[in-house]
Amino acid sequence: MSRIDIIEGVRLTDEERLDWLRLIRSTNVGPRTFRLLLAHTGSAKSALAVLPDFARRGGASRAARICSREDAESEMQAAQALGVRFVALGEADYPTRLQSIDDAPPLLAVRGNPAALAAPMVAIVGARNASAVGVKFAERLARDLGEAGFVISSGLARGIDAAAHRASLATGTVAVLAGGHDKVYPAEHAGLLQSILTDGAAISEMPLGWEPRAHDFPRRNRLISGLALGVVIVEAAKRSGSLITARMALEQGREVFAVPGSPLDPRSEGTNGLLKQGAALVTEAADIIPVLHPIMGEPPVLSLREPEAPPPGHAEPENSERTRIVSLLGPTPVAIDDLIRLSGCSPAAVRIVLLELELAGRIERHGGAMISLL
């Protein structure tokens, strides 16, 4: 329901946009918490006001770091200098399909041609140490899908990603960055990124100046698939990043396509494994287009897995309730519904306490409305 509140096709004022940026840049506020807070307090401004109290009641070991107005303003200015704009979830130019994922970034830093983000997209991803044949196939596929009207999203990585971007420069391609717009990774692809920006775009949810670290890549992968109607995995070893993208795509209800390869080539273990699990086999663009055409016109399906927000307003739980709820939590994930039942507290009280604990960095949310103590 917090989703529905956000997605109204409204347009933020500059002041609201600054508050949104401050809130998403504050400690322990991720896309889901952002929405819960907005639904509970009504605005990013009010959320920023209650955030310290929430985190303190949740047992934060030190004062919650709230992104200052000055820091947000200086990020805004740096962004402007680089030609980056912040598009808010719910605004008209936010990529349509991306809106539908559970943890869509509240603010997307966009650079390049915004029209590329409005087109139907196919993600093409794969191995960094791709074979010559894999690179050639990725190029052919990206070119053919581009000519069929699809924009290609990918991760700007070496190998398959770069091949897919290069072959779709003329028809439109979107690079999804794991770090800030000013921290291009790998650095050798700075030139490729410039070419992409002519007709295509680059997006990031990370702050300017953010150097991407290992765990930022899987997190970023959900945006590559989230943008697209379907994801094509061209070459992928076992336990590779591309398989993470495939899993994300499945969770997001996206079509998953995989390109077959020799059983003796380790770069095909991942894709052949996906095929065994039911991914659609791709040897040419014609295997993809008829699958995606019928769903192109459909509005994105909103996920049903949105965590339920505490009711708006301030029904502060009693301290005894807080203690009881915390005592029921442990390192093993527990369902929120069980927590409500076992604690005997009201659903509203449980949800507020969980929000407090989250802002204090003490709990982790898992799939299926499960919670564990960190």
Next chain:
Amino acid sequence: MSRIDIIEGVRLTDEERLDWLRLIRSTNVGPRTFRLLLAHTGSAKSALAVLPDFARRGGASRAARICSREDAESEMQAAQALGVRFVALGEADYPTRLQSIDDAPPLLAVRGNPAALAAPMVAIVGARNASAVGVKFAERLARDLGEAGFVISSGLARGIDAAAHRASLATGTVAVLAGGHDKVYPAEHAGLLQSILTDGAAISEMPLGWEPRAHDFPRRNRLISGLALGVVIVEAAKRSGSLITARMALEQGREVFAVPGSPLDPRSEGTNGLLKQGAALVTEAADIIPVLHPIMGEPPVLSLREPEAPPPGHAEPENSERTRIVSLLGPTPVAIDDLIRLSGCSPAAVRIVLLELELAGRIERHGGAMISLL
């Protein structure tokens, strides 16, 4: 029903075996006609006696060539000299699974170790111009399936077939020949065939001395799949012989497995195409064994597509009936049921006339009890 008559676990006398050989070696007598004749006349001996009359009434342009007793005896002697025995459909040492196909050879010329034909089998076939990787994979798969207790059937061809045979010499392998046992093709595989015969076997339905011609290979392919519980296609171009084997396997109700390959390798076009059509994807023996294990113990399913034989005994149709039936036939296939209805003749009369026409070489039988005039 002719099938049931044949498969009784009986053992032919030497004299009966000679008659069977004469009948199947006679002009226009194929495996299906053989059974119809046996069901109608009761024995190969009686069938040989009525054959000239049948062919004459069917309008044969010249006297039907019946294999003479002398020719059959000399084939028997040549076979014996080569260590080849004739096993009849219905005898205990006829390969179990092969019995269940529509057009199982009435007599199978067997050379080598008969025990190999009693084991559960997997067919491995593929491209003659196989890649190094394809050959290596075929070897690995044949070895692993052999160690799991499966005998490997294949076609002794260059490339994948030879690799599959070689890797299963120790565990048992069966070569299915397109020509006679004394006409090994390709000639360079004579040594491989000798190695196969130590623990495995070779089979053929063709006469000794028969040089295989192009159209004998697709016909032979039905035996490679017919022997086996499942067929694995390792590398195959579009419109290749291996795809014919896959189609035969499907028609025979066998499991079809295909090995994936790069979309840019023409040797994978056929296998990737099979995968798109629903063949099971194979990257290791473990993808095959659990599928075949449950059906290993099952008795083979007898096909229901056996053409219905005319009733035993001799209810010779009138000439007017014969004329009416022939006039209804043309180059476009027509259903036997329609022929019965439109001619107004009894089903028995129609079936006898069709048998006559077949022995005269004037009609062709298609799937689904359809008939056309040649």
